Amino acid sequence: MAHHVTARKMVKETGYYDLLGVRPGASLDEIKRAYRRLALRYHPDKNPSEGERFKQISQAYEVLSDAHKRALYDRGGERAMKEGGLGGRGGGSGFGSPMDIFDLFFGGGVRMRGRADRRGKTVVHQLSVSLEDLYNGSTRKLSLQKNIICRKCGGMKDGQKITFHEEGDQVPGLEPGDIIIVLDQKEHPVFRRSGDDLIVKREISLADALCGCRQVIRTLDNRTLLVSSLPGDVIRPGDLKCIPNEGMPVYRSPFQKGKLILQFEVKFPEPGWLPADRLRQLQAFFPPQEEVMATEDTEEVELSDYTAHGGPGRRPYTGEAYHEDDFEDGMRQHVQCQTS
Structure with a gap:
């Protein structure tokens, strides 16, 4: 049999490739x-x-999707497959069931019309769970009602998702449907979840923001984290810091976790908290202020607190420095992770 040559690969036969319509x-x-x-x-x-x-x-997909089988087929064609323990087209021995291959490929999630018509109705239940349950895992006992076939009377006859296959209602002539548990996460008083990350707001004093601080955080699995910022590492209002691998566990990868993100709010002192002479002493520790020169046409004014009734045409102040929705977009650009 002649060899088939392409610009990229030489194979003995192209039958399986032709069946799938690929080069x-x-x-x-x-x-x-x-x-x-x-x-x-x-x-x-x-x-x-x-x-x-x-x-x-x-059969073609089973061979070409497996690197070892594909290499064997490319070198020797269907004959090599038979000699290697797999039947060729029409032989069938050594190959997996076509339906098993189909179900494995589609994860059992695709059911053709003929099969779907032979199944009972899927039952969906909503289950409220706490953030701690989602972090640590949890076992729940559920009391569910379902219709079963009455043998004596000849027959009688209703999202991350957890599916219990074929545990739904039984009806005559049909395979049982599924029971699907839809998890409904409760709001947590401390943490907010964003994908695999956990977000916690922390309020610190101005002294802590300027001179360094130590914070204790209780995790969802009851561990205690001592979080420190270095003196001189100034924390500004709204700053985001993070601790890698202390967020939510990654689904199906329990040893990987997202980030624990700290959103800092700085509590400033009340007006008049320090006498004027002490303020001048404090000012000496800060970088020099920019000197502003007054000219003859300069008009000096004083600042006052703004109120919602500041006068006609003025926009009322809502007290919101930012919208919660803005946090998600800005977070990806400004998060800094603590690595030590």
């Missing part, structure tokens, strides 16, 4: 996309007369 040098993503399109088109539930075509497409 021999196709990437794994291209092979997956081709299989997805063809498997849905020729699935027996959709095209009962194309069962053999569906089987061949599945």
Whole structure:
């Protein structure tokens, strides 16, 4: 049999590539996309007369999606596959079930119409959980009601999601549906969640903001973190700092966590908290002020507190320095992580 040569790859045969409609040098993503399109088109539930075509497409995908099998096929074609313990097209022995390959590819989440018509209705329940439960994991006992088939009377007959397959209502002639538990996170008094990150607001004094501070944070799994800022590392109102790997656990990767983000608010002293002579002494510790020269046409005015009734045409002050929605966008640009 003649060898087939492409600009990128030389293979002995192209039969499996032709079945999927891809070139021999196709990437794994291209092979997956081709299989997805063809498997849905020729699935027996959709095209009962194309069962053999569906089987061949599945065999081609099984070989070409596995690096070892693909290399064996590229070197020796279907004959090498048979000698290596896998049957060729039409042989079938050694290959996985076409339906198993389909279910594995789609994660069992795609059910063709013929199968869906044979299943009972899915039952969805909402479950309120705390942030601590989502952080540490939790076990809940649920008392659920479902309809079951009455054997004696011949038959009788209703999102992260947790699915209990085929645990839903039973009805005559149908496979049981699923029970889906939809988690509903409760609001937490201290932490706010943003993806895998946890956000906590901390209020510090002006002295702490300028001279360094030590903060104690109680985590969701009851550990105590001592957080320190270095003297001279000035914290401004609204500054964001973070501690890596102290946020929420990453789903299905329990040893990886997001960031714990601290949003600082600085509490300033009340007016008149320090006598004028002491203020002058304090001012000596700060960088020099810019000198402002008054001219003959300069008019000197004094600042006063603004109120909502400051006069006609003036916009009332709402007391909100920023909108909560603005936090998410700004956070990604301004977060600084503590690495030591």
